[in-house]
Amino acid sequence: MWGIWVVGMLSVLGVASLYPLVVVKRQARSELESAARNLRSLGFGMLDFVSEYGSFPSDKTIAEVDADVPGHGIPLGTATSNDYFRQLIASGLVQSETIFHAGFTPRPDDVMIGSRALEKGECSYAYLRNIPASDPTAPVIVFPLLKGTLKADTKLCAKWGNKAAVLFVDNRVITLPVDSSGQVIFKGRDLFDPAQPFWHGTSPDVVWPE
Numbered sequence: 001m002w003g004i005w006v007v008g009m010l011s012v013l014g015v016a017s018l019y020p021l022v023v024v025k026r027q028a029r030s031e032l033e034s035a036a037r038n039l040r041s042l043g044f045g046m047l048d049f050v051s052e053y054g055s056f057p058s059d060k061t062i063a064e065v066d067a068d069v070p071g072h073g074i075p076l077g078t079a080t081s082n083d084y085f086r087q088l089i090a091s092g093l094v095q096s097e098t099i100f101h102a103g104f105t106p107r108p109d110d111v112m113i114g115s116r117a118l119e120k121g122e123c124s125y126a127y128l129r130n131i132p133a134s135d136p137t138a139p140v141i142v143f144p145l146l147k148g149t150l151k152a153d154t155k156l157c158a159k160w161g162n163k164a165a166v167l168f169v170d171n172r173v174i175t176l177p178v179d180s181s182g183q184v185i186f187k188g189r190d191l192f193d194p195a196q197p198f199w200h201g202t203s204p205d206v207v208w209p210e
Contacts, residue, residue, distance in 0.1 A: 032160045035102035036173045039125070039141060042085075043171035045094040046140065049087070050133040056140060057087040058130060065091050073114045081127035082118045082210045089117050097122055102143045102165065105156075120210040125167075129205040136170035138198035139191065142184065147208045150192040151182030166191065 046056055052068075053061045062076045065087050074090040077083035088094040089112050097108030097117075102124035109122070126145040131138050143165045144153040152164045163175040164184045177185045184191040194201050 032103060032163065032165070032175065035124075035143065035165050036175070038099045038101055039143070039165055039167045039173045040171060041099040042088075042094070042125075042141065043167050043173070045088050045099065046167075047133075047171060048093045049091065052091065052093065056131060056133055057084040057127075061087060074112075074117045075115055079207070080123075080210045081125055081207045082120070082123045084127050084129070084207065085123060085125075086118050100124060103160070105144075123209040126206055126208045129207055131169060133169060135198055136168065138169050139166045139186075140169055141167040142191070145206070145208060146182065149182075150190075150204070150206065152178045152184050154178060154180070154182050157182075 049061075050056060053064050055061060059078050062078075065072070065076065069090055069092060072090040074086050075083075076086055076090060085094075085100060089097075095112075097110045097112060100118060100123045101107050105124045106121050108118070109116075112118070125141045125143045128138075128140050128142070131140045142152075144156045145151065146153050154162075157164055157178040160175070162178050164178050166174050166176055166184070166186075168174065176191065179185060186196065189195065192204055192206075193199075194203055
């Protein structure tokens with residue numbers, strides 16, 4: 001009888017010890033799914049911008065947005081992904097900051113007036129500038145990249161099962177494996193390898209979030 005009780009208690013303790021792990025995995029899956037939904041929603045905003053201005057947000061489209069929506073009051077620049085994505089807000093094509101958020105990072109406050117629009121810390125994504133909207137195979141947004149590098153943040157990726165999220169021009173959102181060095185792997189090689197056909201032999205032009 002005593003032996004049965006001990007075995008029963010050990011079984012209960014074993015199940016209890018696994019419970020936190022199950023919760024963490026569920027949270028990670030939920031955060032990944034939420035990030036994918038946000039990225040896809042952002043992709044629709046990007047495609048709407050292309051329809052309106054002929055390209056994704058660029059240095060050139062700043063003047064076009066300013067002329068189209070005079071007095072919008074949102075500072076538009078070229079230094080960070082926040083800068084470029086603010087064009088989506090200033091143009092009126094995106095009406096919520098939440099789509100710029102990915103899991104395990106601070107959530108935006110959704111205040112989009114003047115300098116409060118997409119403030120520092122409210123954007124999670126790196127932006128690949130000057131990607132032609134005519135190439136559906138090309139990536140245009142990636143999360144999470146370490147600032148100033150083409151390597152993923154392996155600590156954040158580990159929470160997602162060593163995955164990074166990538167939005168392509170055709171609005172596909174794909175989660176790609178990340179190796180121990182931080183390389184995002186696509187079709188057997190680094191996503192940012194100039195040998196990838198969508199880079200046409202040149203390194204991608206990346207800006208990172210503030």
